[in-house]
Amino acid sequence: AQSVTQLGSHVSVSEGALVLLRCNYSSSVPPYLFWYVQYPNQGLQLLLKYTTGATLVKGINGFEAEFKKSETSFHLTKPSAHMSDAAEYFCAVTSLDMRFGAGTRLTVKP
Amino acid sequence: NAGVTQTPKFQVLKTGQSMTLQCAQDMNHEYMSWYRQDPGMGLRLIHYSVGAGITDQGEVPNGYNVSRSTTEDFPLRLLSAAPSQTSVYFCASSPLGRGSKSGELFFGEGSRLTVL
Numbered sequence A: 001a002q003s004v005t006q007l008g009s010h011v012s013v014s015e016g017a018l019v020l021l022r023c024n025y026s027s028s029v030p031p032y033l034f035w036y037v038q039y040p041n042q043g044l045q046l047l048l049k050y051t052t053g054a055t056l057v058k059g060i061n062g063f064e065a066e067f068k069k070s071e072t073s074f075h076l077t078k079p080s081a082h083m084s085d086a087a088e089y090f091c092a093v094t095s096l097d098m099r100f101g102a103g104t105r106l107t108v109k110p
Numbered sequence B: 001n002a003g004v005t006q007t008p009k010f011q012v013l014k015t016g017q018s019m020t021l022q023c024a025q026d027m028n029h030e031y032m033s034w035y036r037q038d039p040g041m042g043l044r045l046i047h048y049s050v051g052a053g054i055t056d057q058g059e060v061p062n063g064y065n066v067s068r069s070t071t072e073d074f075p076l077r078l079l080s081a082a083p084s085q086t087s088v089y090f091c092a093s094s095p096l097g098r099g100s101k102s103g104e105l106f107f108g109e110g111s112r113l114t115v116l
Helices: none
Strands: A003-007 A010-014 A019-026 A032-038 A044-050 A056-058 A064-068 A073-078 A087-094 A098-100 A104-109 B004-007 B010-013 B019-025 B031-038 B042-051 B054-057 B064-066 B076-078 B087-094 B111-115
Touching: A003 A087, A003 A098, A010 A019, A019 A032, A019 A087, A019 A104, A032 A064, A032 A073, A044 A056, A044 A064, A044 A073, A073 A087, A098 B042, B004 B087, B010 B019, B019 B031, B019 B087, B019 B111, B042 B064
Parallel strands: A010 A104, B010 B111
Antiparallel strands: A003 A019, A019 A073, A032 A044, A032 A087, A056 A064, A064 A073, A087 A098, A087 A104, B004 B019, B019 B076, B031 B042, B031 B087, B042 B054, B064 B076, B087 B111
């Protein structure tokens, strides 16, 4: 079975600062990994995904994530936070069904 | 583009009442699923379907029934609502398989259910 752990239920950064949201996974087979974003009162939207190939994947809105097999991690980063990045972010892993982490709420301070 | 459409968006029930949450997608996706979202617990899979006539249980299936008579529709039924079922429910679809190797799930906007 696969599972995801997101470290930190709340992260607060200043506008322009680095965003780092942490995700560790466990999977008995090579995983596919995803980051989704959820804005208030909306469904989830895909930010980026890792399937195979290049371990550094780029997504929408300037986000990127790096798959590190040795660390079983898939952390999400953005060099410079914008106010519009404030949302909840979910890491997910799939080998059979998609399983989600508990989510990290990102707050961006002006 | 409609994508995944869920109705109703909001519902209040009394304990013991029954209701159906509707989900329809117009992308001809084989895979459809229902998740519930609770604070601090992320999204948990309730039931899923890999095609018309085929359904299976996810992580938290108790208290919920589903059916899949067409590719487009995947309703979620609560036969006797309980306060523990107060949650936000999301329907999602994917073009291939069990939503796994296909990659992206496409989500509806959610249905907020309160059970008193």
